[in-house]
Amino acid sequence: xxxxxxxxxxxxxxxxxxxxxxxxxxxxxxxxxxxxxxxxxxxxxxxxxxxxxxxxxxxxxxxxxxxxxxxxxxxxxxxxxxxxxxxxxxxxxxxxxxxxxxxxxxxxxxxxxxxxxxxxxxxxxxxxxxxxxxxxxxxxxxxxxxxxxxxxxxxxxxxxxxxxxxxxxxxxxxxxxxxxxxxxxxxxxxxxxxxxxxxxxxxxxxxxxxxxxxxxxxxxxxxxxxxxxxxxxxxxxxxxx
Amino acid sequence: xxxxxxxxxxxxxxxxxxxxxxxxxxxxxxxxxxxxxxxxxxxxxxxxxxxxxxxxxxxxxxxxxxxxxxxxxxxxxxxxxxxxxxxxxxxxxxxxxxxxxxxxxxxxxxxxxxxxxxxxxxxxxxxxxxxxxxxxxxxxxxxxxxxxxxxxxxxxxxxxxxxxxxxxxxxxxxxxxxxxxxxxxxxxxxxxxxxxxxxxxxxxxxxxxxxxxxxxxxxxx
Numbered sequence: 004x005x006x007x008x009x010x011x012x013x014x015x016x017x018x019x020x021x022x023x024x025x026x027x028x029x030x031x032x033x034x035x036x037x038x039x040x041x042x043x044x045x046x047x048x049x050x051x052x053x054x055x056x057x058x059x060x061x062x063x064x065x066x067x068x069x070x071x072x073x074x075x076x077x078x079x080x081x082x083x084x085x086x087x088x089x090x091x092x093x094x095x096x097x098x099x100x101x102x103x104x105x106x107x108x109x110x111x112x113x114x115x116x117x118x119x120x121x122x123x124x125x126x127x128x129x130x131x132x133x134x135x136x137x138x139x140x141x142x143x144x145x146x147x148x149x150x151x152x153x154x155x156x157x158x159x160x161x162x163x164x165x166x167x168x169x170x171x172x173x174x175x176x177x178x179x180x181x182x183x184x185x186x187x188x189x190x191x192x193x194x195x196x197x198x199x200x201x202x203x204x205x206x207x208x209x210x211x212x213x214x215x216x217x218x219x220x221x222x223x224x225x226x227x228x229x230x231x232x233x234x235x236x237x238x239x240x241x242x243x244x
Numbered sequence: 245x246x247x248x249x250x251x252x253x254x255x256x257x258x259x260x261x262x263x264x265x266x267x268x269x270x271x272x273x274x275x276x277x278x279x280x281x282x283x284x285x286x287x288x289x290x291x292x293x294x295x296x297x298x299x300x301x302x303x304x305x306x307x308x309x310x311x312x313x314x315x316x317x318x319x320x321x322x323x324x325x326x327x328x329x330x331x332x333x334x335x336x337x338x339x340x341x342x343x344x345x346x347x348x349x350x351x352x353x354x355x356x357x358x359x360x361x362x363x364x365x366x367x368x369x370x371x372x373x374x375x376x377x378x379x380x381x382x383x384x385x386x387x388x389x390x391x392x393x394x395x396x397x398x399x400x401x402x403x404x405x406x407x408x409x410x411x412x413x414x415x416x417x418x419x420x421x422x423x424x425x426x427x428x429x430x431x432x433x434x435x436x437x438x439x440x441x442x443x444x445x446x447x448x449x450x451x452x453x454x455x456x457x458x459x460x461x462x463x464x465x
Contacts (some may be wrong), residue, residue: 005428028267058446081458133412136408136411136412137412139408140408140409140412141406143408143409144395144396144405144409147396147401147402147405148398148399153462153465156462157395157459157462157463158389160395160455160458160459160462161391161395161409163415163455164391164455165413167451168412168413168416171415171416171444172412172413172415175415175416175419175420176415176419178419178423179419179423210462
């Protein structure tokens with residue numbers, strides 16, 4: 004793990020991985036969308052509108068996955084003071100927030116024909132909304148400090164507190180009110196979804212994950228280059244004065 | 245342990261000599277609840293239905309209002325640095341300050357809550373449950389709030405940011421607090437909700453103290 008603490012080495016490896024991740028994103032999402040929109044059969048109850056699922060479900064999974072990654076990176080930053088994990092956690096937050104917004108927006112579009120309302124105060128929807136607020140709070144706190152290193156550390160503490168709290172919020176909200184269908188892919192006794200729908204769904208999940216990796220690498224590289232640029236400018240102005 | 249109680253006594257004495265905080269929080273609590281009959285109309289049936297939720301939401305907001313001052317004064321005049329250098333672990337300092345904060349601002353809310361329940365024509369069964377749930381719930385608000393206060397204490401405009409950080413974390417307390425009172429009003433068992441609130445308080449005591457102490461160490465760097 005500490006092999007990658009060296010920014011130069013990270014820049015070299017990430018430059019090699021980035022095109023693969025970007026191409027994987029493009030190929031997987033094109034195949035996944037083709038299968039989802041043209042090949043997969045319409046649902047016997049929901050008709051064609053079930054196709055929203057192929058964007059909605061991967062986005063919702065990624066929203067949770069990115070938060071988990073952010074919390075793991077924050078823990079690494081606090082425990083081992085790994086310099087890149089701070090950057091990774093901060094770079095993940097806007098991506099995760101975007102996935103959350105996509106999941107909420109597509110869920111709202113799907114809810115209108117199915118439940119007859121753009122928004123219902125259902126457990127899943129509400130806990131996703133709370134997750135969005137956690138992302139927004141994280142980003143606001145990280146940007147509030149003048150010194151980016153302290154901002155990253157404060158945000159790391161908040162990310163871990165939120166990580167402990169997300170399951171609590173999730174379960175409390177579940178008991179509070181529910182209308183959303185229960186999990187149907189990952190459950191005891193195998194998935195309750197036919198292969199013709201499961202395959203495009205999993206391809207879309209892989210595509211979204213590749214997208215996350217590609218954008219994360221891009222954002223981390225930008226962050227490292229910006230930091231380098233800042234220190235160069237500082238040292239130059241010191242020499243001139 | 246004496247250092248712990250000294251700190252609690254000092255904070256309480258500061259709070260009462262300054263006088264404002266406890267009274268202001270109570271007035272804010274009363275005022276927020278007074279707004280609801282204006283907002284939703286004075287029909288008793290509606291007020292009775294929303295009373296538990298309204299009282300809890302107002303308590304959440306009132307508790308949040310006083311959070312910014314939890315560490316701010318000690319941070320600004322440097323006492324916090326001295327406390328960190330002292331023999332008492334920072335986690336215990338946080339707990340002492342949370343206890344003092346709860347006694348000064350949380351307990352007054354619990355005391356006036358039954359009065360507000362009468363104003364909102366809540367049923368008699370809800371009273372004792374409301375008090376019990378608030379006795380367990382409001383300390384959690386102080387403890388979780390201490391994390392937000394610790395993270396933002398070194399920031400200039402920290403007050404607004406606290407609400408953004410802390411309110412999402414308050415949601416479980418709200419759900420089970422309202423759940424307990426609702427259950428009692430409708431003649432169901434309030435015990436499970438109360439037990440979960442108690443469990444959350446027990447979990448919050450060490451975890452929040454720990455996280456808040458980490459945040460304070462970062463803030464005084």
